[in-house]
Amino acid sequence: MIDRRRFVLASVAALLPAGASAAWRLRQPAPQTVDYGPAKLDIYAREGAKGDPVVFFIHGGAWRIGNRNNVNAKPGFLLARGFLFVSIDYRMLPKADVAAQAGDVEKAYAYVRANIASYGGDPDRIVVMGHSAGCHLAALTGLRGGLPGVAALVLDDTEAYDIEALARAQGGRLRPIYAQAFSDPGQWRALSPATYIGMAKHPPVFVAYSNPPIRATAAHDFADRLRTAGNKVTLFDGSAYSHMAINRRFGEDGDALTAAVMAFLKATVT
Template identity: 80%
Template sequence: MIDRRSLILASLAAMLPAETFAAWQLRPPEPQTVDYGPAKLDIYAPDSARGRPIVFFIHGGAWRLGNRGNVNAKPGFLLDNGFLFVSIDYRMVPQADVATQASDVEKAYAYVRSNIAKYGGDPDRIAVMGHSAGCHLAALTGLRGGLPAVAALVLDDTEAYDIAALAQAQGGRLRPIYAKAFPDRARWRALSPATYIESGKHPPVFVAYSGAPIRSVAAHAFADRLRAAGTRVTLFDGSAYTHMSINRDFGEEGDALTAAVMAFLKSTVA
């Protein structure tokens, strides 16, 4: 387990390129927007790109809010470090349910895998990253086999790995933010990433959690089950972060989570 408080960025200097935290701070590059069917996605790629690994990002927002533009420093930082970056929209609750959202993610991924080579990306080196609701959707689709040949999963801070266990931890019923997303108890199992842990071989998984105790408990339980099933897991203690800052600070100079994720990506897709 990587502890934020003890992670010293200097210790990663030999593992990361010198420009990892280079200043690119003017503004992110302009993306190319494409329609993948149910919604749109943005592809950030320099003209000179050839065979680069890809970070495919799923935004958060309680399954009800947010959009593909909620990317903060990620595009510029990742392009500066040799990646392409893709950020997707998916249909929101209540117009679409969570099962439909997961299907949207899988369709977006299929589009990227089929088309990213012409933007300079390597379709066999895609890491899927999600925050909050996007973290849940990344875990769900990645573990149930909906992201064929995905190289790695970066899961950034959710409680929703096991919906029934979450309800039990909350006194037998889900808090409103989760109850609105998961109103049908009969579907909790199918929509829980933990359901699919023993279903087969999974890619390496990076699991981060912020300061809320319930997220720490959920992340540890999920990581333990993944490891027991033979999956390679990196667990990041982000207890010094809030739920928002653990996403917002990625790519900022000196950020500990960024250093840990980059080390993980270097060992899996870079």
């Protein structure tokens, strides 16, 4: 007779990316789910945590799909290294536009900053990390001052740092995935993270990009502008990764991006 539990675990394992940690597959921690107002967030905390630094994660999905469960190996990996981990939902297109989504991120962050100490986290050592659309939202909210006291930003792969420049690079109009999210050119400047460079002192920023050349160009330009304004920036060449792999592989054994992010976190919050 087939053991159903073993069969399910084996089936799930077959779908995981090569090199994923077996320890993570077996010991992914269970989160505590909280309703912060517009949506929900999950808080992953190790037993006995006290004053741990926090990674606050914003998922991707073209501002239209995805949810807080899209975390791969991140919770187990980070908890094992002394961090708390938070993953948030935010309202999706077309129910909420990108401006409303940025507001959701700021509300979720405010909730976490006010309450994370009761879960064993340090509200003064919160790192906001995002991938794809979540990367854009992390950069936008972090640079415009919507994440007060944020310790650092980890920005994992987007083209949407400067929407006007992106439109110019794409022949005067945005590709469909961006045109759907940024349909009103009158909002492009307000929704571009680069607009806010130099308006205040920004936290240390880690910028990673994947293999499409347009992402490398956008990331280099953004990093250069931050540095010129006197900000600390770490730029990671992720041209060996696809857009999905640069997020999915975080926490895997031997992953180069993971090592670079952890070195950045050690230098900023640990």
